[in-house]
Amino acid sequence: MATQLSSSGKAKLWSNPDLRKRLMFLLSALIVFRIGAHVPVPGVDAAALAKLYQNVAGSGILGMLNMFSGGSLERFSIFAIGIMPYISASIIMQLAGEIVPSLKALKKEGEAGRKIITKYTRIGTVFLAAAQSFGVASFIYHQNVVITSQFEFFVSTVTCLVGGTMFLMWLGEQITERGIGNGISLLISAGIVAGIPSGIVQLIALVSQNAINPLVVIGLVLGVLLLTYAVVFIESALRKVPIQYAKRQVIIQAQNTHMPFKLNMAGVIPPIFASSIIMFPGMFAGWFGGSNPTGLLNKIAGWLQHGQPIYIALFAATIIFFCYFYTALTFSPKEMSENLKKSGAFIPSIRPGEYTARYLEKVVLRLTLFGALYITIVCLIPELLTSTLGIPFYLGGTSLLILVVITMDFKTQIASYQMTQQYEYLIKKSDA
Structure with missing residues (x-):
């Protein structure tokens, strides 16, 4: 009986309009994620950067960061730092929620408290993404692969990378709400x-x-x-x-x-x-x-x-x-x-x-x-x-x-x- 139900469920996977809609939204969101991973940050010589990555970062810490960002760091795209600042901000908020009395009180307020904690997490994501973007920009600038002025490069890089991280955070939330599964986890998996x-x-x-x-x-x-x-x-x-x-x-x-x-x-x-x-x-x-x-x-x-x-x-x-x-x-x-x-x-x-x-x-x-x-x-x-x-x-x-x-x-x-x-x-x- 269980086998029959399972087979019937698989056969009707696409016959359910709401489930089909959610799966199509998930697929569309992942396509957008992969397209963004190929949109480069301006002001960098792409060929010199690819050679630099192979020589410097292919198997180290940056290799792991490149893996989590789906190859965006290697191409220095707008999603180069990926969703990791959001994950780091979530870690900090969860640790603080066990230490700071005001955050402990917010956790007990139910949905209203959760929304406030989410807002703090997003603000923390912006600061962490800005710091990490500045670090990435400093590293890239000193590798002689930048073809624009220093001020222009730093401004455009920090803006693009922070914007990319915030977009991925929003996209992950949309997948969780309108798709199937946890959006952030699915983006990392993709x-x-x-x-x-x-x-x-x-x-x-x-x-x-x-x-x-x-x-x-x-x-x-x-x-x-x-x-x-x-x-x-x-x-x-x-x-x-x-x-x-x-x-x-x-x-x-x-x-x-x-x-x-x-x-x-x-x-x-x-x-x-x-x-x-x-x-x-x-x-x-x-x-x-x-x-x-x-x-x-x-x-x-x-x-x-x-x-x-x-x-x-x-x-x-x-x-x-x-x-x-x-x-x-x-x-x-x-x-x-x-x-x-x-x-x-x-x-x-x-x-x-x-x-x-x-x-x-x-x-x-x-x-x-x-x-x-x-x-x-x-x-x-x-x-x-x-x-x-x-x-x-x-x-x-x-x-x-x-x-x-x-x-x-x-x-x-x-x-x-x-x-x-x-x-x-x-x-x-x-x-x-």
Whole structure:
């Protein structure tokens, strides 16, 4: 029966006018995103910039930023800094929401408070985008690829890059509201997917030039497939906590009621946050380090390059921290315990109230530990392989994790939307 419903849902994917409209809007928004990634910032010699990127930034911190922006940094387009300033502003606001009393109060005001926090996040995005745009402009200007005056170049670059980031922020919000799925996540995924063909072309070129062993490439492909399978398997893993209802115990037991908890409750947020946090110190140190190779800033930039022990240690520690932090933000054992008590539900052998909250907290902490270790391993394996095999372009587990998790989430949201539409249709039919 479930298989028949699933097949029927797939067959009617495009027959639902509202769902078709949302999918078409999503496709149109992604096309606009890819068009904008090819609109260059004025005042730069494109050929000299492409050569500079290959020599300087292909496999370092800027390579990761280029991956998140869908190749926009390499072309120095209006979307060169991508959506990362918005993500960084969101991190700051979420951290501040746990520390600043006024922001804590706003979070408790519901929709009105959320709108105010969103406004603060947007303002923070503008400032972070302006600072990052100025850093990008300073780096590009000192590479002898600018063909206009310094003042004109800085003004046009900062204006274009900040405007591009704000447009992407708006576009992501529109996708979330009028499309399917989380708009910001889908934009990041689209940027990652856009870089896959160029990576394949580079691998083929390296093999044809005998710069890399074909067996290494085959092993790399098999490793990616195996890692993808592992991510899908673990992301589908659930810890089922059984619950019973005092008034409907016989009926509910027959239905085997439980609360499902994912092993990775934080999703792709920790690696994205960790990448964003680590990216900026190394990026700015490299931009403002000057030409002195023994200077402190250049040393910091070198320490924070992919494959370096300090970078790997900081990346792992930051991922684990954000796994616990984001899980604590999104899940409250005390609130869950109160909701169970109000609905007349309880966990077998666990007393309601405070004992239930402690039990749920213990379960979540254990799951978060294993989930954090899993995300860290997935993100670090490609980093270690890239540095060991000497692959001259960015290959990160973060991008693989984002692609797989967001694809699974996108599929789930489409199925949920179809199910909601079916329920609404049945309700209307029964009322009629």
